[in-house]
Amino acid sequence: MSDVAEAAGVSLSTVSYVLSGKRTISAPTRDRVERAIRKLGFSPNAGARALASRRAQTLGLMVPFSPDTDFGVVMQFVGAAVTAARAYDYNVLLLTHEDGSGMQREAASGSIDGILMMDVENDDPRIPILAGLSVPGVLIGLPNDSQGLSCVDFDFMQATRTAVNHLMSLGRRQIAFIGSPEQALTRRVNYAERARRGFTDGAIDAGVRHVEVACDPELDAAEAALADIRHALPHLDGLVVHNEAALPFLHAACVRAGISIPKQLSIVAVCPENIAQAAAQPWTSVSIPADQIGRIAVDMLMARIEGAPLPEQRLIGSPLVQRATTAPVES
Amino acid sequence: MSDVAEAAGVSLSTVSYVLSGKRTISAPTRDRVERAIRKLGFSPNAGARALASRRAQTLGLMVPFSPDTDFGVVMQFVGAAVTAARAYDYNVLLLTHEDGSGMQREAASGSIDGILMMDVENDDPRIPILAGLSVPGVLIGLPNDSQGLSCVDFDFMQATRTAVNHLMSLGRRQIAFIGSPEQALTRRVNYAERARRGFTDGAIDAGVRHVEVACDPELDAAEAALADIRHALPHLDGLVVHNEAALPFLHAACVRAGISIPKQLSIVAVCPENIAQAAAQPWTSVSIPADQIGRIAVDMLMARIEGAPLPEQRLIGSPLVQRATTAPVES
DNA sequence: ATGAATTGTCGAAACGCTTCGAGTATCGTC
DNA sequence: GACGATACTCGAAGCGTTTCGACAATTCAT
Numbered sequence: 001m002s003d004v005a006e007a008a009g010v011s012l013s014t015v016s017y018v019l020s021g022k023r024t025i026s027a028p029t030r031d032r033v034e035r036a037i038r039k040l041g042f043s044p045n046a047g048a049r050a051l052a053s054r055r056a057q058t059l060g061l062m063v064p065f066s067p068d069t070d071f072g073v074v075m076q077f078v079g080a081a082v083t084a085a086r087a088y089d090y091n092v093l094l095l096t097h098e099d100g101s102g103m104q105r106e107a108a109s110g111s112i113d114g115i116l117m118m119d120v121e122n123d124d125p126r127i128p129i130l131a132g133l134s135v136p137g138v139l140i141g142l143p144n145d146s147q148g149l150s151c152v153d154f155d156f157m158q159a160t161r162t163a164v165n166h167l168m169s170l171g172r173r174q175i176a177f178i179g180s181p182e183q184a185l186t187r188r189v190n191y192a193e194r195a196r197r198g199f200t201d202g203a204i205d206a207g208v209r210h211v212e213v214a215c216d217p218e219l220d221a222a223e224a225a226l227a228d229i230r231h232a233l234p235h236l237d238g239l240v241v242h243n244e245a246a247l248p249f250l251h252a253a254c255v256r257a258g259i260s261i262p263k264q265l266s267i268v269a270v271c272p273e274n275i276a277q278a279a280a281q282p283w284t285s286v287s288i289p290a291d292q293i294g295r296i297a298v299d300m301l302m303a304r305i306e307g308a309p310l311p312e313q314r315l316i317g318s319p320l321v322q323r324a325t326t327a328p329v330e331s
Numbered sequence: 332m333s334d335v336a337e338a339a340g341v342s343l344s345t346v347s348y349v350l351s352g353k354r355t356i357s358a359p360t361r362d363r364v365e366r367a368i369r370k371l372g373f374s375p376n377a378g379a380r381a382l383a384s385r386r387a388q389t390l391g392l393m394v395p396f397s398p399d400t401d402f403g404v405v406m407q408f409v410g411a412a413v414t415a416a417r418a419y420d421y422n423v424l425l426l427t428h429e430d431g432s433g434m435q436r437e438a439a440s441g442s443i444d445g446i447l448m449m450d451v452e453n454d455d456p457r458i459p460i461l462a463g464l465s466v467p468g469v470l471i472g473l474p475n476d477s478q479g480l481s482c483v484d485f486d487f488m489q490a491t492r493t494a495v496n497h498l499m500s501l502g503r504r505q506i507a508f509i510g511s512p513e514q515a516l517t518r519r520v521n522y523a524e525r526a527r528r529g530f531t532d533g534a535i536d537a538g539v540r541h542v543e544v545a546c547d548p549e550l551d552a553a554e555a556a557l558a559d560i561r562h563a564l565p566h567l568d569g570l571v572v573h574n575e576a577a578l579p580f581l582h583a584a585c586v587r588a589g590i591s592i593p594k595q596l597s598i599v600a601v602c603p604e605n606i607a608q609a610a611a612q613p614w615t616s617v618s619i620p621a622d623q624i625g626r627i628a629v630d631m632l633m634a635r636i637e638g639a640p641l642p643e644q645r646l647i648g649s650p651l652v653q654r655a656t657t658a659p660v661e662s
Numbered sequence: 663a664t665g666a667a668t669t670g671t672c673g674a675a676a677c678g679c680t681t682c683g684a685g686t687a688t689c690g691t692c
Numbered sequence: 693g694a695c696g697a698t699a700c701t702c703g704a705a706g707c708g709t710t711t712c713g714a715c716a717a718t719t720c721a722t
Contacts, residue, residue, distance in 0.1 A: 001678065011702045016680060023681095026700060043439035047381030048678035051707045056378060061425070065410050067605075071402035079396050082427050091442065094392070094423040096413050108374035110708095111422065274398070332708065342672045347710060354711095357670060379708035382677045668719070677710085682703105689698070 001044065007036035019044060050110065059085050059301060060103055060112040060135075062095045062126070064119035070244070073272050073290050074118065077140065080294025081116060088302050100129035107133045114301045116140065120151075122190055136304035138297050142190060148311050150300040152293050155315035156191065156242070156270070157198035159286040162320050163240040163268035164202030166284070171329035172238030172266055175203060176229040177212040178250065180243050195242045195270060209233055217245035222253040237265055237329065244271035247283065262327035268320065282323035289318045332375065338367035350375060381441065390416050390632060391426045391434055391443040391466075393457070395450035401575070404603050404621050408449060408471065411625025419633050431460040438464045445632045447471065451482075453521055467635035469628050473521060479642055481631040483624050486646035487522065487573070487601070488529035490617040493651050494571040494599035495533030497615070502660035503569030503597055506534060507560040508543040509581065511574050526573045526601060540564055548576035553584040568596060568660065575602035578614065597657035604652075613654035620649045 005015045010033060017023040018033040025033075036042075050056045061081060063074060082092045093112055095102045103126075106112045113135055117126060120141030130137040131147035139146060142153040160177070167175055177199040180192040196212055203210035211232045215225040225246075230236050241247060247269055251261070259265050261281065269276055269283040276285035293316050300312055336346045341364060348354040349364040356364075367373075381387045392412060394405060413423045424443055426433045434457075437443045444466055448457060451472030461468040462478040470477060473484040491508065498506050508530040511523040527543055534541035542563045546556040561567050572578060578600055582592070590596050592612065600607055600614040607616035624647050631643055 012679080013681075013703075014701060017701085020680080023701085024699065029700080041439075043436065045382070045678050046437075046440040046442040047378050047387060047709095048707090049680080050378030051376070051382050051709080052678080052680040054680095054707075058424070063406075063409075065406065069406075071406045074406070075394075075396065075400075075402045078394075078425070079427060082425050086428075086433075091437070092425040093389070094409070094413050094425055096410065097417075102417075105374065106377075106422070108372075109377040111377040343709085344673075344711075345671060348671085351710080354671090355669065360670075376708050379677090380710075382679080383708080383710040385677075385710095664722085666720085666722105669717080670715105671717100672715080673713095675710105675712085677708105680705105680707085682705090685700100685702075687698100687700080689696105691695085691697100692693105 001042065003040055004033065004036045004042050007040060008032040054110070056111050056113050057089060058091045058093050058112045059298070060093050060095045060106055060115040062103065062115065062117045065096060065098075066119075069119065070272065072274060073288060076272075076290035077118060077294040077297075080291035081298050084295040084298035088298070090298075090302075098126075100126045103130065103133065107135045114138070114305045116297055116301055136301060138301040138304070140293065140297050142194075142313075142315070144190070146311065146313065150304060150311040151313045152297045152300060153191075153315055154288045154293060155317045156195040157201075158315070158317040159270045160195045160198035160240055160242060161202040162286055162317075163270065164199055164206065166268055166320050166322070166326065167238035167240070167266060168206050168208070170238075170266055170326060171331075172208075174209045174233040174235045175238035175240065176210060176233060176236060178215045178225060178229075178239065178241045178243055178246065179212060180214065181216045181245070182214060192242070199240050215243055215246045215250070217243070217249060219249045219252055222246055222249035223256070226250070226253045226257060226259075239265060239267040240270070241267060242270040244269070244275050247271060247275065248279070251279070251281065262325050263330065266326035268326060273321075276321070276323065281325060284321065284323045284326040286318050286320045289316060292316055332373065334371055335364065335367045335373045338371060339363040385441070387442050387444050388420060389422045389424050389443045390629070391424050391437055391446040393426045393434065393446065393448045396427060396429075397450075400450065401603065403605060404619060405449065407603075407621035408625040408628075411622035412447060412629050415626040415629035419629070421629075421633075429457075431457045434461065434464065438466045445469070445636045447628055447632055467632060469632040469635070471624065471628050473525075473644075473646070475521070477642065477644065481635060481642040482644045483628045483631060484522075484646055485619045485624060486648045487526040488532075489646070489648040490601045491526045491529035491571055491573060492533040493617055493648075494601065495530055495537065497599055497651050497653070497657065498569035498571070498597060499537050499539070501569075501597055501657060502662075503539075505540045505564040505566045506569035506571065507541060507564060507567060509546045509556060509560075509570065509572045509574055509577065510543060511545065512547045512576070513545060523573070530571055546574055546577045546581070548574070548580060550580045550583055553577055553580035554587070557581070557584050557588060570596060570598040571601070572598060573601040575600070575606050578602065578606065579610070582610070582612065593656050593658035594661065599651065599657060607652070607654065612656060615652065615654045615657040617649050617651045620647060623647055 001015055005012045015033055018025050018030050085092050103115050115137040118140045120139045120143050122144055124143055127147055137149045139149050139151045142151050179196055213225045213228055215221050269285040271285055273287035276283040332346055336343045346364055349356050349361050416423050434446050446468040449471045451470045451474050453475055455474055458478055462480055468480045470480050470482045473482050510527055544556045544559055546552050600616040602616055604618035607614040
């Protein structure tokens with residue numbers, strides 16, 4: 001940097017101010033400095049900058065590694081977060097130690113200025129740890145108690161409610177909800193629960209007959225679920241499915257039961273967009289806007305890093321996209 | 332750190348040497364220092380350390396984001412790499428800018444001490460950039476010209492050859508290879524090509540009739556491929572499939588053609604382990620040992636960071652695991 | 663017992679940047 | 693033409709480590 005200063009005929013601090021823009025620099029001076037920077041191929045040393053400014057310009061990102069994770073969605077979040085962070089001139093450091101020791105160490109050593117935590121569970125043990133850290137944190141997910149941390153999540157309730165409204169507008173009047181498998185239900189109740197609530201409330205408001213069941217991702221389970229539902233609702237004509245793993249099996253079960261989709265039975269899926277699109281019969285769906293959520297999470301984190309005193313909490317909705325699995329009732 | 336020094340009654344440098352172990356410190360002194368560190372909850376500042384030592388203790392990791400990526404496998408690599416890096420006391424920074432500007436910037440600023448590049452293509456434009464950087468790089472993949480960079484990759488040739496040998500040992504004598512879809516072939520030829528070579532060489536060495544075809548991940552394509560093969564080999568009894576996306580369709584095609592697996596036709600898949608296991612009829616397979624490859628990649632990178640002058644090149648083999656899709660010929 | 667080698671500790675000089683207070687022009691205003 | 697503002701720029705004091713040379717205290721071989 002002193003080479004740059006010399007080449008431009010200015011002092012070290014002037015170069016620094018050109019770089020950071022924290023004080024006004026006259027156009028000609030700035031010009032000379034920038035020219036010198038380019039000419040010498042100068043690039044500021046991150047360590048020195050972190051030391052002097054007490055900012056690492058780096059965000060920590062805790063990514064989930066449990067086997068029941070949908071890594072496609074996770075990677076969407078990750079990509080969005082990295083891109084958003086770059087817009088603030090921040091880097092992203094991978095944090096994986098599920099016990100939280102990683103984030104404690106990195107926060108204490110000043111390697112990171114804030115933490116993004118994905119895949120937050122209902123009573124996630126990492127939350128109190130994150131809340132007690134010296135750096136701010138943002139949760140992707142909506143736990144019982146966010147302990148003063150900002151949160152973003154997909155608005156599952158809005159999603160299923162939108163799905164119900166769509167079915168209503170198509171003239172469907174006996175609808176069912178197929179939710180997450182048990183494992184997810186126990187691990188992060190409110191996630192699945194909010195989806196179920198959206199469905200139930202929507203159906204009640206619409207005044208139609210409805211029923212809810214769970215379903216494991218197997219053909220047998222799908223057939224059993226379908227049978228249960230048709231027993232309760234003999235004229236079943238609409239389905240909202242919030243269970244991406246079971247989706248192909250449900251489709252197969254319907255085909256084998258001789259149910260025509262979308263004519264006889266219209267189905268709305270709540271699932272990642274790529275899954276909805278990739279199916280042989282693409283699903284009408286409400287999909288998780290992972291990139292938007294990732295971007296907002298970074299925005300929230302940056303706000304707190306830059307001093308925002310209060311945590312925010314946002315639920316991100318998503319529009320329904322009609323594809324091949326829903327159609328109006330034929331009269 | 333000076334607080335620690337004072338509390339332990341030693342100098343700053345002594346504390347530093349206790350931390351780094353770069354000079355011998357007597358047991359009692361080390362003990363006092365360590366006690367003081369714990370008591371004060373001291374944790375060294377990463378920025379200052381990076382500045383003074385010219386080591387960021389951080390690895391850059393370029394992860395692929397193209398839509399045809401198998402993120403499950405990618406995440407396995409990532410997890411393995413992060414764990415391996417931690418064993419060296421290194422962190423992992425996410426690099427995503429496909430154009431390479433990210434790695435150039437981070438390398439120049441000293442934020443990272445080395446780079447791990449995943450999903451390397453045959454003539455990857457990022458290779459010359461990486462090779463020209465001031466920090467070492469390791470490729471996961473085997474390009475045409477590695478330009479002095481270390482490489483690790485899965486030994487596709489060994490994999491398909493092992494598959495052939497397995498089929499031979501079961502008494503199979505008319506075997507076929509179903510390879511990657513066209514898109515992958517054009518993008519990173521040698522990857523798919525090596526798999527094909529392993530099959531062909533194995534079959535020739537065994538002196539059996541064999542044939543190779545490509546296959547898109549669709550039911551129609553699978554049925555067509557199967558028909559082609561049976562036309563060429565009327566007594567087809569063994570199949571090696573290196574095309575995870577087409578796997579379920581091939582299975583369906585066989586079932587619909589009335590071919591019994593594994594009795595009439597035995598199939599070995601070369602695919603990620605979770606896919607092989609998750610199938611209704613679990614595939615006998617040779618699977619990519621992603622975590623081992625990730626670990627080795629980090630080992631290689633660390634070797635070069637610590638001064639190893641020559642690049643290495645390693646292909647990692649993997650054992651065949653017999654599951655439900657292969658069985659001996661019945662006499 | 664004596665010089666050489668070894669062991670354990672210290673002091674001080676970097677490392678390359680940020681930032682604060684202060685200084686010098688330049689400007690508009692009455 | 694003097695006065696306070698305003699616009700730029702500079703010097704210097706950190707930021708919290710690492711690391712090198714020096715020094716004192718032991719240990720070892722002779």
